[in-house]
Amino acid sequence: MRTRLLPLVALAAASALVLAGCTSGGGTATDDASATPVRGGTLTYATGDAEPTCLDPHVGGNYPQALVASQYLEELVSKDSHGDIIPWLATSWKQSDDGLSWTFTLKKGVKFTDGTPFDAAAVVANMNAVQDPKTLSSTGYLALGKVKKTVAVDTDTVRFELSQPDSDLLDSLTQPWLAIESPTALKRPMATNCVSPVGTGPFEVTKWVKQSAITMVRNPHYTSPVQDAAHTGEAYLSKIVWRFIPDSASRYAALQSGDVQVTDNAQPDELVAAAKGQTIKAIDAPRPGASDRIELNSSQAPFDDERVRQAFITGVDVNAGIKTLFFGTAKRSYSLLSSVEQDSYSDKALFTVNTAKAEKLLDAAGWSQKNSQGYRVKDGKQLTVRFPVSTNQSIPAERALFEQIQEQAKKLGFDVEISQLDLSSWYTALAKHQYELVDAPYTKVGPGVLDILYDSSGITPAPSGYFANNAQVDIPSLDATLRKAGQESDPSTRQDLYDQAQKTILEGYYVLPLYDQQNHFLYRTTVHGLRAFPSVSTPSLYDVWLSK
Numbered sequence: 001m002r003t004r005l006l007p008l009v010a011l012a013a014a015s016a017l018v019l020a021g022c023t024s025g026g027g028t029a030t031d032d033a034s035a036t037p038v039r040g041g042t043l044t045y046a047t048g049d050a051e052p053t054c055l056d057p058h059v060g061g062n063y064p065q066a067l068v069a070s071q072y073l074e075e076l077v078s079k080d081s082h083g084d085i086i087p088w089l090a091t092s093w094k095q096s097d098d099g100l101s102w103t104f105t106l107k108k109g110v111k112f113t114d115g116t117p118f119d120a121a122a123v124v125a126n127m128n129a130v131q132d133p134k135t136l137s138s139t140g141y142l143a144l145g146k147v148k149k150t151v152a153v154d155t156d157t158v159r160f161e162l163s164q165p166d167s168d169l170l171d172s173l174t175q176p177w178l179a180i181e182s183p184t185a186l187k188r189p190m191a192t193n194c195v196s197p198v199g200t201g202p203f204e205v206t207k208w209v210k211q212s213a214i215t216m217v218r219n220p221h222y223t224s225p226v227q228d229a230a231h232t233g234e235a236y237l238s239k240i241v242w243r244f245i246p247d248s249a250s251r252y253a254a255l256q257s258g259d260v261q262v263t264d265n266a267q268p269d270e271l272v273a274a275a276k277g278q279t280i281k282a283i284d285a286p287r288p289g290a291s292d293r294i295e296l297n298s299s300q301a302p303f304d305d306e307r308v309r310q311a312f313i314t315g316v317d318v319n320a321g322i323k324t325l326f327f328g329t330a331k332r333s334y335s336l337l338s339s340v341e342q343d344s345y346s347d348k349a350l351f352t353v354n355t356a357k358a359e360k361l362l363d364a365a366g367w368s369q370k371n372s373q374g375y376r377v378k379d380g381k382q383l384t385v386r387f388p389v390s391t392n393q394s395i396p397a398e399r400a401l402f403e404q405i406q407e408q409a410k411k412l413g414f415d416v417e418i419s420q421l422d423l424s425s426w427y428t429a430l431a432k433h434q435y436e437l438v439d440a441p442y443t444k445v446g447p448g449v450l451d452i453l454y455d456s457s458g459i460t461p462a463p464s465g466y467f468a469n470n471a472q473v474d475i476p477s478l479d480a481t482l483r484k485a486g487q488e489s490d491p492s493t494r495q496d497l498y499d500q501a502q503k504t505i506l507e508g509y510y511v512l513p514l515y516d517q518q519n520h521f522l523y524r525t526t527v528h529g530l531r532a533f534p535s536v537s538t539p540s541l542y543d544v545w546l547s548k
Helices: 008-014 063-069 120-131 139-143 169-173 190-195 248-257 268-276 306-315 319-326 355-364 396-412 423-431 449-454 476-487 491-507
Strands: 042-047 077-079 085-087 090-095 101-106 147-154 157-162 203-209 213-218 239-244 280-284 292-296 376-378 384-390 415-421 511-515 520-524
Touching: 042 063, 042 248, 085 090, 101 120, 120 139, 120 147, 120 157, 248 520, 268 280, 268 520, 292 306, 306 355, 306 396, 319 396, 319 511, 355 396, 384 396, 384 423, 396 415, 415 423, 449 476, 449 491, 476 491
Parallel strands: 042 239, 384 415
Antiparallel strands: 077 085, 090 101, 101 157, 147 157, 203 213, 213 239, 280 520, 292 511
16 A cells, blocks of 8 residues: 655644644744844754754764754755755756766855865765765765765766665765765864764854754855755854753743744654744654654564564554544654655554564463463563663654553553653664664655665674664565665655565564654744745744844
8 A cells, every 4th residue: 555745734734633834844834924134143042853963964873963064064965845955055967877976066156164165076075084984974974875976077977876776865875974075174083073063054053062052154155055945145043042952841941931932853742732832833744764763673683583572563552542642743654754754654464553463473482381470481582572762863752652552462461661861871872782672763854764674784894883673684585675675766666665675574563663753843922934844844944033
């Protein structure tokens, strides 16, 4: 069963019962188009995501970095609200007939905020940096997997040479993890660049007080807005203060009081409360790429047995929890891909809850006995599965859902051990394979995220130590299908191949899809022009202005 790209208005309508006043991903918050923008002022943004350890998104490459980097770094291309690729630092591009190279013409007259000219050499320096293992890149590094080298043809022309055709290259280049930084700044020690990355964007980083805030000021020489921006020239705001407020109640209280004007990681109850008031509005911006999902580690017991995987996935009911905990702000997904991805494939029937069948599957797999605690045992070993949860990457409602799943699995005889960990400890647990279940957010534009997450090559860690194939799927025929899809230029054939790949993964019971990765922003009505970039749904503050 294929799911189609939903028009943004349809997404908004689906949430209308509790999200009155919301705009969807890519939409703007400005309701009065005739209002005259006001220059100046300081906007305080409060994030509930983790504080980055490095402000250069080439290093590592996680979503907290993308959130803040979108204010000071820019990419070669972007996406518009229809999902089409549009110019940014590159004005045009062309793929070779054999698909083995892409040539980009660059915007002229652009400078980084340290005065370094933006040119082809700068692009080459950036791609080399991402591909250098010393940079410890993961998301950007994996996205450039098919790029052999980048060549400066002349000052304003750069060519990407590939080892094989890459139908996802343009999608990849829309992401903040491949944004372009000053090559002069990149020559500094990594630690220096981490605290003061230099881009061409509308703002520049001037101060970072750890565990408190990042200060960014307007770039007075800004000349390179993305094609779908609402204005040209400098940003309206004079300054941005990017605060870290991990506690959701404190974050919402600060928004209500006016101490901050925009927040992310909004909780379901806050969205409902905001919809009833007059001073706070919301933007719903589902992330592209993979859906929010629980992956089952198939490389080790007990989920190396497909019967046990199927028993777990068909034996727990997540719909009731999503309904009661999210108040209609999240819609159940039956797909590996976000609902905003056109190549999303789903099969709801695979996730029909059938506890009787689950019990029989576990019996057949040898887990037929239960101990005094009600957990199944086999050869003297309890049916225990470890579930590390990153408290920095999941909201309280989601963690409550995991606890409900834990209780339901217990009725089947599973002992689900949930460990709530900070981001660093969570990464460590994954690196040591100390998990059987994991909810690992991964954002990459386009269906090519399937290659990253489920090709067996993704079992090998990136230079940062992170491996993306957390389900440890290792199926040679699936690898072949994914690689064909990644090289296919015909949209219909490509879609058929990705359908086949998703069908294989879903029918192998490696993944329990939950819902779209949530990106809900709340903002005060004094904020105008706010929107989420359609590429990876990070906030754009370039067009934002403040009224009193």
